Amino acid sequence: MKKFLYLLCLCYFIMFIMNVNLSAQENPGRVRFEITFPSSVHPEPITGRVYVMISRNDRREPRFQIGRTGVPFFGVDVERLRPGQPAVIDETVLGSPVESLKDIPPGDYYVQGFINIYTEFHRSDGYVVWLHNDQWEGQRWRISPGNIYSDVMKVHLDSKKGYVIKIEAENVIPPVKVPPDTKWVKRIKFQSKLLTKFWGRPIYLGATILLPKGYDENPALYYPVDYIQGHFSLRAPYGFTTEKPEPGNRWAMRGYEFYKSWISDKFPRMILVTFQHPCPYFDDSYAVNSANCGPYGDAIMTELIPYIEKNFRIIRKPYARILEGGSTGGWESLALQIFHPDFFGGCFSYCPDPVDFRDVEAVNIYKDKNAYYREYEWRRVVTPNCRRPDGSLILTSKQRNYFELVCGTKGRSGEQWDIWMAVFGPVGEDGYTKPLFNKVTGEIDPSVAQYWKEHYDLRYYLEKNWSTIGPKLIGKLHIFTGDMDTYYLNNAVHMLQDFMEQTQNPHYTGFFWYAPRKPHCWAGPFTPAERIKFFATHIAKNTPPDIGTPWWRY
Numbered sequence: 001m002k003k004f005l006y007l008l009c010l011c012y013f014i015m016f017i018m019n020v021n022l023s024a025q026e027n028p029g030r031v032r033f034e035i036t037f038p039s040s041v042h043p044e045p046i047t048g049r050v051y052v053m054i055s056r057n058d059r060r061e062p063r064f065q066i067g068r069t070g071v072p073f074f075g076v077d078v079e080r081l082r083p084g085q086p087a088v089i090d091e092t093v094l095g096s097p098v099e100s101l102k103d104i105p106p107g108d109y110y111v112q113g114f115i116n117i118y119t120e121f122h123r124s125d126g127y128v129v130w131l132h133n134d135q136w137e138g139q140r141w142r143i144s145p146g147n148i149y150s151d152v153m154k155v156h157l158d159s160k161k162g163y164v165i166k167i168e169a170e171n172v173i174p175p176v177k178v179p180p181d182t183k184w185v186k187r188i189k190f191q192s193k194l195l196t197k198f199w200g201r202p203i204y205l206g207a208t209i210l211l212p213k214g215y216d217e218n219p220a221l222y223y224p225v226d227y228i229q230g231h232f233s234l235r236a237p238y239g240f241t242t243e244k245p246e247p248g249n250r251w252a253m254r255g256y257e258f259y260k261s262w263i264s265d266k267f268p269r270m271i272l273v274t275f276q277h278p279c280p281y282f283d284d285s286y287a288v289n290s291a292n293c294g295p296y297g298d299a300i301m302t303e304l305i306p307y308i309e310k311n312f313r314i315i316r317k318p319y320a321r322i323l324e325g326g327s328t329g330g331w332e333s334l335a336l337q338i339f340h341p342d343f344f345g346g347c348f349s350y351c352p353d354p355v356d357f358r359d360v361e362a363v364n365i366y367k368d369k370n371a372y373y374r375e376y377e378w379r380r381v382v383t384p385n386c387r388r389p390d391g392s393l394i395l396t397s398k399q400r401n402y403f404e405l406v407c408g409t410k411g412r413s414g415e416q417w418d419i420w421m422a423v424f425g426p427v428g429e430d431g432y433t434k435p436l437f438n439k440v441t442g443e444i445d446p447s448v449a450q451y452w453k454e455h456y457d458l459r460y461y462l463e464k465n466w467s468t469i470g471p472k473l474i475g476k477l478h479i480f481t482g483d484m485d486t487y488y489l490n491n492a493v494h495m496l497q498d499f500m501e502q503t504q505n506p507h508y509t510g511f512f513w514y515a516p517r518k519p520h521c522w523a524g525p526f527t528p529a530e531r532i533k534f535f536a537t538h539i540a541k542n543t544p545p546d547i548g549t550p551w552w553r554y
Contacts, residue, residue, distance in 0.1 A: 031101045031159045033074075034086035035113040037148050037169045045080035047130050048118040049408055050087035052167065054157075055110045061152055062112040063142045068386075068395060068403050072098040075406045086166070087115075091159070096403040106158040113150040113167035116141040118412075121280065122200035123294075127431025131280035131412055133201065136176045136189070138232030138276075138283035139414045141407075145175045178234060184211055184262075185236045188311070189276070192303055198294035199280065205304045206276035209312060210237045212269035212551075213262065222313045223551045224539045225271045226532070227305070227344075229325030229332035232283035237272035238528045254528065261529035268536035269551045271314055275304065281411060281433070282419035287332040288339070288456070292411075292422040292433050301340065315551070319345040319542040322535055326350035326523050334458055334477070341472035346538050348478045348531075350523035351485055353420075356459035356495040357452055360420070361385055362488045363397060365436060365449040372398040372442030383442075389484045389517045398442060405439045424452045459496045470506050475542070478511040482518025490514065 033052045053062030053073040065071045074095035078087050091102045098104055119133035135145040148169040155165055181187060186209045195203035212223060228237055239255030240262065246252075261267055277296055279285040285296035309316050321344045323333035330352030337347035354360040362384050363371045373382050383397040400417070407413035411422055411433035421433045425448050428434035436452065437444040453460055462469070477500075481490045493512065500510040515522050526534065540549045 030090070030162050030164055032088055032090035032163075033101075033111070033113070033165045033167060034088055035115070035150070035167045035169060036084055036086050037081075037115060039083035041148055041170055041172050042117075043083065045082050046115060046117055047079050047081070047120070048077075048132075049075050049116045049412070050078050050081070050089070051075045051114040051116070051406075052089050053112045053114065054104060056107075058110045058152055058154075061149075062110055063114050063149060066142075068400060069097075072096070072104065073406060074101065075408070077409055094402070094406055096406040097399065099402070101157075102159045104157055104159060106156075106160070108154060108156050110152050110154055111165065111167070112152050113169045114142070115148040115169050116144070116408075117147055119201070119280075123431070124198050124200065125291075125427070125431075127427065129431045132408075132414065133280060134278040134283075136178070136204070136206075136234075136276075136278075139278050139281075140283065141414060143173060145173050147173050149173070176234075182242075183216070184242070185209070185240065186211065186312075187234070188307065190303075190307065192299045194295045194299045194303065203279075203294075204276075205299060207304065207308055208234060208236060208274045208276070209308065210240055210262075210272040211312075212271060213267070214269065215313070219313075221269075221550060222315045223269055223271045224320035224322070224536075225273060225309075225314045226535055227321065227323050227333075227336075228272060228274045228329070229287065229323060229336070230274065230284070230327070230329030232276055232278050233274065234276070237274050258528045261532075267529070268533060270532060270536060270539075271312060272532075273308060275300065277304070279422075281422040282414055284328055284332075284419075286328065286419070286423045287336055288423065290423045291427045292425065297339070300336075301343070317345075318343055319544070320539060322346040322348065322539060324348040324350075324531075324535070326352075326521055328353055330479075331355065331458075334479075335456075337476055338458060338462065338469065338473070341469050341476070344476070345542055346476045346478070346535075348535065349480070351481045351489055351520050352479065352493065354489060354492045356492040357449070357457045358495060359488065359491040361397065361400075361417075362491075363444075365444060365452060366446075369444055370442040371401070371437040371444055372396070384488070386486045387484070387488070388486075389482075389519050391484070394486075401439055401442075411435065421448075424456045426451050459492075459499050462496075463499055466503055467505060470503060470508060474506060474508045477508075478513075480513045480522065480524040481515070482520065482522035483514040484517050484519055485522075486520035489520065 035050050051073055053066055055062040055065050055071040066073045072095055074089045074093045076089050076093050091100050118130040121129050132141055137144050149171050150167045150169040189204055189206035191202050192205045238258045240259050241255040242259055244256050277285045279293045285293050287300050289295045289297040323336055323344050325333040330349040333347045334349045337344050357365050373380050384393050385397045385400040386394045404413035404415040404418055411418040421435050426434045436448045481493050483490050497512045543549055
């Protein structure tokens with residue numbers, strides 16, 4: 001009897017082991033991260049987005065290693081996540097550049113959790129939306145004050161065996177430290193009435209001003225101004241610095257060399273200004289009115305510029321106001337000049353964002369059916385997004401947009417395509433941006449493409465309104481770009497030039513300079529100091545003869 005019972009138990013045990021092994025093969029275990037935060041760092045529930053970043057090295061924190069071609073990371077939206085309540089990131093959550101945790105090879109990794117906190121906005125158009133509220137860091141959520149991150153952990157990951165990694169985010173990013181004013185550099189910041197009304201919360205505008213030599217010693221003298229457009233930065237224009245940097249710091253050395261030119265006796269005297277106008281979707285508003293972002297164009301033209309010109313001795317005449325900028329700033333400088341042709345006296349645009357929407361980073365939004373690939377009969381070809389100067393591909397359109405989708409849903413990534421959709425596109429039914437294309441499938445919405453065209457396609461706007469604004473733009477449009485622009489932006493510039501060369505009544509071809517084999521952000525063959533001299537010459541040339549140029553040097 002005992003022998004029978006022993007054999008029976010042995011059979012049951014063998015069957016149990018077989019079932020366990022079979023179950024392990026069918027479901028090798030959970031693969032998940034659980035990210036929490038303690039009440040000591042944030043006592044209230046959080047609505048926002050939670051991430052985990054994974055790196056093979058710890059040379060920098062993983063949060064600083066993610067990017068369009070960076071290390072893997074994964075993100076998930078949370079609503080009213082309580083202290084101690086875990087946000088779960090598992091194999092079903094989309095990642096970039098690795099789409100699933102299941103695809104992370106077995107090995108030892110450095111991981112970090114992060115929580116991006118959203119703010120509730122009650123907009124004047126009646127919509128209530130949750131977005132990241134800029135804290136004067138320029139919509140860079142990885143360094144935004146108040147956001148929470150964990151210490152870096154070293155862990156072993158093996159999706160075949162399964163794992164559950166618990167991470168507590170208990171570090172809070174401190175407030176931004178604004179550099180103090182100096183003799184040369186002044187900073188302003190004020191609450192915009194127009195933007196605050198639209199967003200239902202305080203929204204701020206700012207500027208950084210570089211003053212010329214002799215500004216304080218010559219209180220009766222007024223100067224022309226260079227309004228420099230570009231991404232959010234609290235640095236002085238052109239990186240101006242009076243301190244000689246350590247050897248090898250190339251960018252700081254450029255700023256120091258510019259300082260030496262700026263204070264020289266024979267250098268033209270001007271005022272340089274950079275704008276700060278981050279919006280809840282991006283570090284920059286694109287300086288136009290927008291259904292999703294609000295009346296930033298009006299705020300800049302009726303609040304920011306008048307404030308600057310009231311508080312600093314600027315010649316308040318069109319000939320004395322010029323615009324320049326590269327990339328985002330390149331588009332903005334053109335848009336401000338084109339939409340306000342009587343106010344500004346010249347635009348110098350470098351590698352501008354798409355000025356013709358027939359080519360938006362290799363996507364023809366009017367003819368293409370999908371932003372991720374094109375179909376030619378039986379063949380499907382992926383749409384590129386960025387390249388090296390030799391033409392080799394760095395990233396596809398799908399890869400680029402999946403990176404943005406991991407950063408944030410509903411257009412909240414703070415990245416390039418999402419801000420274009422926010423600025424150029426209409427509002428969706430939920431109050432967020434109505435996307436130009438489905439971020440998962442790439443399918444383009446023709447109605448949204450038409451909205452982009454009628455409101456923000458600069459080439460189309462010029463073509464439609466040339467008889468009215470053409471005469472006001474003669475001599476004012478100057479565009480520089482590399483002919484191997486990293487993001488294919490030179491293609492749209494060529495399209496704009498094709499139109500300009502065919503203009504009539506008046507005929508004005510503009511000024512276009514293409515540099516062979518140069519990538520994105522090529523800004524002409526000039527040093528910063530040479531550029532300012534070029535601008536000063538342009539302004540002097542257009543100064544009315546009865547005024548003279550006492551600002552040139554003294």
